[in-house]
Amino acid sequence: MWHPERCDLCGECLEACQYVNYDSEKAIAEIKALMEGKKTDILKDCVTCMACNEYCADVKGNAANPFDRIAELHEKTGIQHVPPAIVNFLNGSVMRSELIKGDPDKPVMSICVQEAMLPARALESQMFDGLTIAKGGKYFCFFAQLHVGKESITRENMPTFVNAVASLGAKEVIFLHDECHVAATKIAPDYGIEVPFKSIHIIEYMLNYLKEHRNNITKINKKIACHRNCSSRYISAEIEPMLDELFELVGVERVARKYDRDKGLCCTFAFGPLMPKKAEEVREMNIADAKEHGADAMVFVCPWCWRTLAGECEEHGLSPIFITDLCRMALGEKKLS
Ligand code: SF4
Numbered sequence: 001m002w003h004p005e006r007c008d009l010c011g012e013c014l015e016a017c018q019y020v021n022y023d024s025e026k027a028i029a030e031i032k033a034l035m036e037g038k039k040t041d042i043l044k045d046c047v048t049c050m051a052c053n054e055y056c057a058d059v060k061g062n063a064a065n066p067f068d069r070i071a072e073l074h075e076k077t078g079i080q081h082v083p084p085a086i087v088n089f090l091n092g093s094v095m096r097s098e099l100i101k102g103d104p105d106k107p108v109m110s111i112c113v114q115e116a117m118l119p120a121r122a123l124e125s126q127m128f129d130g131l132t133i134a135k136g137g138k139y140f141c142f143f144a145q146l147h148v149g150k151e152s153i154t155r156e157n158m159p160t161f162v163n164a165v166a167s168l169g170a171k172e173v174i175f176l177h178d179e180c181h182v183a184a185t186k187i188a189p190d191y192g193i194e195v196p197f198k199s200i201h202i203i204e205y206m207l208n209y210l211k212e213h214r215n216n217i218t219k220i221n222k223k224i225a226c227h228r229n230c231s232s233r234y235i236s237a238e239i240e241p242m243l244d245e246l247f248e249l250v251g252v253e254r255v256a257r258k259y260d261r262d263k264g265l266c267c268t269f270a271f272g273p274l275m276p277k278k279a280e281e282v283r284e285m286n287i288a289d290a291k292e293h294g295a296d297a298m299v300f301v302c303p304w305c306w307r308t309l310a311g312e313c314e315e316h317g318l319s320p321i322f323i324t325d326l327c328r329m330a331l332g333e334k335k336l337s
């Protein structure tokens with residue numbers, strides 16, 4: 001949620017945006033125009049990467065959430081013209097739901113609507129044995145609508161998402177998809193919705209599992225590039241240290257490349273249909289940067305990002321590895337491709 005009272009109109013978030021080339025004067029003018037609700041350039045230039053939220057929270061320390069204002073105005077002004085087919089495609093709530101009961105003493109994991117997006121056998125692991133699995137449209141978090149100029153859909157459906165997950169009756173729920181964790185820990189509370197369960201990010205769950213089974217780990221000994229997904233911009237202070245610890249535990253070196261951490265690039269799934277040329281350039285920059293810094297593989301935390309970039313990574317000799325598969329490799333459950 002946009003917090004205008006926290007914004008001092010410094011413009012730094014938009015000056016730091018990697019998808020525009022605004023100097024300080026232009027960036028300040030743009031943030032003022034956003035504040036006043038005007039139709040302004042950033043609304044059409046924004047690729048919805050959410051990095052300005054991270055900048056304002058972690059660098060500036062204000063957490064005004066400028067992207068949330070952009071998302072609101074995308075919808076109000078209709079400037080981000082996303083074809084209805086894409087908006088409908090992203091509506092995961094229509095997908096069939098299923099609850100697979102596991103060991104009652106083990107945790108519950110929501111895999112949302114991600115099953116079809118995952119690499120084959122990505123969840124076939126001792127890490128997930130006996131978990132109760134909730135999957136399908138009933139557990140969809142509607143975060144994706146922020147990418148396509150439909151913030152009202154996210155807001156209106158947030159109680160539905162929280163109630164559906166709460167109906168599982170678990171005190172703690174592991175979320176496979178970063179977006180669901182962000183919805184439960186950031187977006188719902190911001191909308192004033194009480195969340196009656198503790199959300200556990202998949203990275204936290206796997207990290208704890210690996211620490212408890214460290215004697216079963218064989219170090220992978222590879223250099224990897226880490227691909228940042230957009231929703232992680234809301235929780236970088238929480239998740240980045242855990243990711244680093246996990247990488248160290250499984251024995252991979254996260255190469256210090258240009259487009260990682262705060263400078264990570266969007267996978268382009270959301271804005272690709274609107275700006276195909278820009279999307280192609282961004283994907284090429286991301287993959288070339290990983291290769292130039294000596295990475296053997298690109299590791300993904302988000303299934304959508306993996307699905308979007310896996311083919312192009314392979315074409316360029318970079319193994320695309322989903323995060324659960326990286327842990328499976330360290331546990332001897334999967335060979336390094
Ligand atoms: S949103 Fe944050 S970084 Fe951007 S202009 Fe306002 S205070 Fe500055």
Ligand code: SF4
Pocket residue numbers: 013014016017018019020042045046047048049050051052053067070
């Ligand atoms: S969401 Fe990303 S592309 Fe849009 S203004 Fe913020 S940093 Fe730039």
